[in-house]
Amino acid sequence: MGNPMKIRAAVKDGVTEVKILMQHEMETGMRKDGDGSLVPAWFITEVKAQYQGRTVLEAQFGQSVSKNPYLLFRFKGGAAGEKVTVSWVDNKGDSRTDEVAISA
Amino acid sequence: MNAKQFVGIAVTVCLATATVSAQAGSKEEKMLDAKAAAIIKSDFRDKGIAKADRVNQDELQAACSKYLDDVPVDLKIKLEDEQAKHIKWPADGNLMGDWKAGEKLAQSGRGMTWSDKAEDPAGGNCYNCHQLSSKEIAYGTIGPSLLNYGKKHGTPEKAQRRAYGRIYNAKAYAACANMPRFGHMGILSEAQIKDLVALLVDPESPVNK
Amino acid sequence: MNISNVKKVILVLSLTASYAAVAADAAISDSDRIEQYREMISDGNPADFDEMRGEELWKKPGGPKNVSLEKCNLGKGPGVVKGAYAELPRYFKDTKKVQDLESRLLTCMTTLQGIPEADITAKPFASEKKASDISSLATYVVGQSKGIKMAVSLKHPKEKEAYEIGKRIFNYRAGPYDFACSTCHATSDVRIRMQDLPNFHVQKDAQAAFTSWPAYRVSQGLTRSFQWRLNDCFRQQRFPEPKFASEVTVDLTMFLAVSANGAEYAGPGLKR
């Protein structure tokens, strides 16, 4: 199972802003380690954010997304205390889901 | 003097008066010097090519440390003469190498750290401190800009000699200069220094373009 | 409004202005552009994950004695973490030594948890392959001083002495490059490659530099402690390796920390 994400969600003037920081190596598959051998590709491929069971953002990543991926987006609606849920899967089939309550 | 510098100086003065209570040359100062020396001796260890004895100072390093790089003028001249004596000029009299190889050396910051290997080629670290090309934006400003070096220092022969001497041993010209003594300390080979001289003096190099 | 605030305002304006307008403005220097980059990545610091890891380690029983570090005295009493880093290094009566955060954590891990010292000091820094417990603990502790003013004391004679010795280490030139800390860090408004260098004789510079470490280093993908910062400075100075948590590192830290007094601690930081 993947490591926990850090998710912040805050509502202001009827718009919820979501900031997500994921813990992932995001190996390109092109990098050599200290011994000179190629580090296999290992990266998040899909991310999905949901609010009250409704999808608010979908993303697909390639190898060029930075280590510990960061996302910021906004959707209309949301109220303090309601939940935003974020999930990802990587190319090895590993996954992670975390949720956070929207703050005012 | 701009506002920033002024604030800087003012703060420096405050810090100095607030924290330095021991008199220079006093017994207390000497005791602190001795303690610092003992700690430096005991608290560093060999790692890779960087052996613990690297903390042992030569005469020049000791003098510059002691006087915070502002050595009395008679000592300064003595130190510079001593350094100049040991500059090894190329036996063939030719000071120019290949500026393209020089540019590669100038870009490389490698060499002499404990994570470098003895057999790895050392770099010149030049861009860390100097501007050498109008194209490279990532250049340091610890040393002066060397743009148009070849055009600024007289005949090619003069400019070459000036460059070779300073790269070989900058301390022969300014005892407590920030610049390493690349030839004197065996950091760069004679051929590498020639390549750097070419980078500085060759009219075709980015320095003079 | 001080100079750096003015700069920030300019930067914020330039961020919202159109790209063409910014590019055309010759008054924007490359240093400002670097500052703009830093501003743009300042939210979302992966050091948070190291802080989380450190907090877990602090609270979880561990070592041969299977106890947590919640009784560890970082100077403000057993278990007090809040604000502790803003007063370190300091003199500790029990060890009769001036200690920085990491040397103090080392004391707690060896005495409270019974972990052999060599097990910790053999690999005190995180690597790509393995996290470092003492380093993560340090990240957690410093995070608990965020926003608190640096107030490192020089009252005890040993603290004063550490500061004085630290100053001498700062100015000590040696090695194949003849470098001291002061070679790069005692002049204002200079940079190495593209990076502005803090002048530790100028309070504002010293404060900004000291209060932003430990930090997540983008180039390494790891959160780095202050002991690591000094260790890597000495590496680039072409010195031999300073022993982890040794007096040379603690005294130098004392000199740097005192010069940052009065500023709010702002770490863990995020660096290139």
Place this chain on the structure above:
Amino acid sequence: MNKEINLGRREALKAGGGIGLMAVLGAYGLLNSTAAMAEWNKAAFSSKAMDEAFAAMGAANPEVNATAIQLSVPEIAENGAIVPVTVSSTLANVEQITIFVDKNQNVMAANFIFPAGTESMVTTRVKMGQTANVVALVKADGKFYRTAKEVKVTAGGCGG
């Protein structure tokens, strides 16, 4: 401020500790239950050139539009491992935003799909091997638009 951060950390920790199995199942469910989930576009993500990637995204010759797409990137990146990118658009009915780095080995970095009700903007971070163009491709009302900006990736000194 500080308090908020701490709360965030504690919640994340809780999620990390207690509900491991649930989290795995949850992720599986979330990512597979909705039929609408777009598939990872292998052809696009392994494209070595911009034309190839655009074609794989069904966007041959997208219209250049630097006014309706706002692409915010730093002019200079101190480190190519993290280059912040924000793309937003004033176009109506934005369905998709895709980010590319034209000199990376695989040029396509990330693709975002915007359901109705989500603002047409996203911020993320990409890796850049060298000075290159960051390209944003926006699909709105079934049509594709693009814009690009150069980011200079610099060599560092000891740094910070």
